[in-house]
Amino acid sequence: MGVLEGKVALVAGATRGAGRAMAVELGRAGAVVYATGRTTRERRSEVGRPETIEETAELVTAAGGTGIAVPTDHLEPDQVRALVERVDRDHGRLDVLVNDVWGGDHLLEFDTKVWDVDLAAGLRMLRLSIDTHAITSHFALPLLVRRPGGLVVEITDGTEEFNRTYRDNLFYDLAKIAPTRMAFGLAKELQEYGGTAVSLTPGFLRSERMLDHFGVTEETWRDAVAASPHFAVAESPVFIGRALVALAADPERARWNGRSLSSGELAKVYGFTDADGSRPDAMGYFQDVVYGGKDAPVEDYR
Secondary structure (H helix, E strand, O other): OOOOOOOEEEEEOOOOHHHHHHHHHHHHOOOEEEEEEOOOOOOOOOOOOOOOHHHHHHHHHHOOOEEEEEEOOOOOHHHHHHHHHHHHHHHOOOOEEEEOOOOOHHHOOOOOOOOOOOHHHHHHHHHHHHHHHHHHHHHHHHHHOOOOOOEEEEEOOOOOOHHHOOOOOHHHHHHHHHHHHHHHHHHHHHHHHOOEEEEEEOOOEOOHHHHHHHOOOOOOHHHHHHOOHHHHHOEOHHHHHHHHHHHHHOOOHHHHOOOEEEHHHHHHHHOOOOOOOOOOOHHHHHHHHHOOOOOOOHHHHO
16 A cells, blocks of 8 residues: 555646646555646646646556546636535545646746836736645645644745745746745644645756757756756656655654755655656755855766
């Protein structure tokens, strides 16, 4: 039996990338996983990519769990309410909530002053990263706190320490630090119910979009290192999926309550590896080498 057999998880934003991998790894650990998002086989979201939540649910089931795809726009309160009501009808419990909704990369304009950036795009990023997470927590947490020991994971890009470095777009900067503060606040609210809330970030993620950007595949990703040397410390989405499972399966996970965590940091604690057997620490690499000026080879961070 999987370490999460009998547990029910909701991965909000499970269409692709980290969200899909986390859903699949939860399934591999035996959980029932509700995979939500806006792109289905009938309709694509504004992101415009082909991956669908139905594919994610099928991958969850193939891995050994139970995958359930529920098309949901997490900016629409009525849709999120209906989603949680369905989980309640089906199982009467929610053990793990993963707030992974994003879908704003196509709106980014790096190295652009706030007065020159497309205002509508900037505000949309804030809604996708902040409003979606807040709306989902509002409706899902009453179900999660029915049983002690629930886990809420706010997914973002960068640890709290890493995000002290400006992200070269004010709206993106705010969008990526907000989930960390949400986890801090939710930790306070969940504590009396025996719940745990953390923020979690991958390192340099080899998502479908990133692989396409460099013109490589998961099998040939090292070919992109010549164009982007920092890509040498990149990790597959499996890595953050295993980080999530390690957290969810840890009976003492409350020790992390309110913390900002990375996949690389948790790998050192729990002993899991990436799909290729390596243990990349991109956050450590960027902090020490890229921003800190340390003279160390990238191999020291794999």
